[in-house]
Amino acid sequence: MAVEAVRATSDTKVAPWNDPVIRGWVFQIVVVGLVAALAWYLVSNTLENLARQKIATGFDFLGREAGFAIGDTMIAYSPADTYARAIWVGILNTLRVAVIGIILTTFLGTIIGIGRLSPNWLLARICAIYVEIFRNVPLLLWLFLIYKLVSEAFPGPRQAIRMMGDTVFLSNRGLYFPVPIAAPIHKWMGVGLIVGIVGAWALHRWATARQARTGEPFPSILAGFGIVLAAPFLVWLLGGAPSAMSWPALKGFNFEGGTVIQPEFAALLLGLVLYTSAFVAEIVRSGILALHKGQSEAAAAIGLSRGQSMRLVLLPQALRVIVPPMTSTYLNITKNSSLAIAIGYPDLVASINVTINQTGQAIENILIIMAAYLTVSLSISAFMNWYNKQIALKER
């Protein structure tokens, strides 16, 4: 635009090297050319060096047998599977800890952030101390400490702590508990859950509309929870209520059957949640404090309880301040999960590191890991940006 403006005001002919349009083009072409040349230099040099050192290149290794075992997998995996599957197992493990971590962190952080603003002196102090302790010690140290506690404090499998009538076992191998044996009805229960969520949402809309019309409140949150839980339960009953369970039992060295939360996963999740919650608490607190105190006074004046004024008046407005920094925090959880390698949780970085070591192809593997984290992070960003738009101040 600036360029056009300049042209519009000067009709006189100028030499090409003084013409701002031509000059602009030349500079841009030169910059692009330099970047391209640098990229070409790096790529060709890398390939040449790899070839000279006779280091293998390309992505063929992904189809080869991985040969190493992974201790904690969400999908079936054995050492006979390929590197690609081993890396996929790692990606799923990273996603698992990130997603569960984000959800728990949001809850815990919000509670602590609000707690810190509580008029209750003791509660506010406890929350403040929590925040200062957890955010001022590096996450890695928390992970080491929690992992040591988990693996040293609990007894071996043969002396496991037995709970719930010998169905749940806690030992240094993890927390073993029974799970239902997979049945075809489980898929339909998932559908039921989705139907329940949609139903609850519809109910909430109806209740809000009715309240706006008639002023009569309706306990839509409680009722909503009821619908969400009842729908899959009904499906389960209709499906003949299959109740076969897989029970954990001590066999040889370890428990078999049931399912397990392993110490590495528990320690990583706990570390991430406790550490990041401190940051979330401060974000929530700052969001609420950013509101004029007239807001809470006005809410009190029309007779809303403290909880109602928080839920209906303060938080919705505070969210506009909270969401953007929350996005960064969620990204941090995802990326910090790579500290897993220090305590032996088999995440993406662990799979990639072993693959690099076995194949010697560092560059290809680093590209994969970058692409994977970038995809996950950009997805989180995109979702949070969308959500941010939803809650933005709507001007009517």
Add this chain to the structure above:
Amino acid sequence: MIKNAIAVGVAAASIAGFSGIAHAGKDLDAIKARGSLICGVGTGTAGFGLADSQGKWTGLDVDVCRAVAAAIFGDSEKVKYVPTTAQQRFTALQSGEVDMLSRTTTYTLTRDTALGFDFPGINYYDGQGFMVNKKLGVKSAKELNGATICVSPGTTTELNLADYFRANKLSFKPVVIEKADEIRAAFFSGRCDVYTTDASSLYSVRAANVPAPQKADDFIILPEIISKEPLGPVVRHGDNQLADIVRWAHFAMLEAEEYGINSKNVDQMLKSEDPVIKRILGVTPGMGKALGVDEKWVVNIVKQVGNYGESFERNVGMGSVLKIERGLNKLWTKGGLQYAPPIR
């Protein structure tokens, strides 16, 4: 871990950035210009490579670095040690961060070819073993079905373990932690039933790393040795002269032992009339010149580092806390596998 990611990143960047390490002798020229050898060692395995409280490195693998420095510079102290984990080591060598590795690295086909390395020698013939707590009452590796096993990532051990259990139709759960200290701590705290690595390292850990109140006697090493682990120094492809020096520094220590030359008698041996000894010690010149080092190279190695037998006994044998038998690592003349081609 972050550190690891940085190491890999630096490696990738330096592979991308610098060209022309190619010409024969270039690595050696760089070492000479620098005035010291950069040797990648382990992060601490008693007997093989461990720094004491003054930061002085000792061990069987460290002695290989010292012998190479003695051959190149005539001074075994001109070595800079860079500790590397099992996972970092290859990227560190590929990228030129270190000149050579000497840290219980198993010689395999993939590493020799696709990773772009050369293995100039085997300074310790090892095999993979299992260590368990006596309380478990296990007598054989075949009884380990369902066990939780601590193992270091990025090692042949990790792969052999998976192979062995597959071949014997047994199942196991791995616990994989990169730092050697952490994986041992996990084993001793009871997180795993079994710790597996090279048998030599198991003896080393049992002798030096068992935390109180547990004792070395609380743990047994199972009789099965499930793999061949020929351990040796590693150099990059491309500088054959450096590879030759590493190879012959190791052979020189073996030759010295075979011909009875040790750190105490090497000066008298210089007066020996035996033509073989005269050739080895450079009294009859030619060998050093052929290798591109000082004619006194073997004298320097033996005087400062010792012959192979001395190094073995001092670091891992009966003169050490490890008390490992020579076993396969006896000289060929005593029924072992350590065999050096003649220096002539």
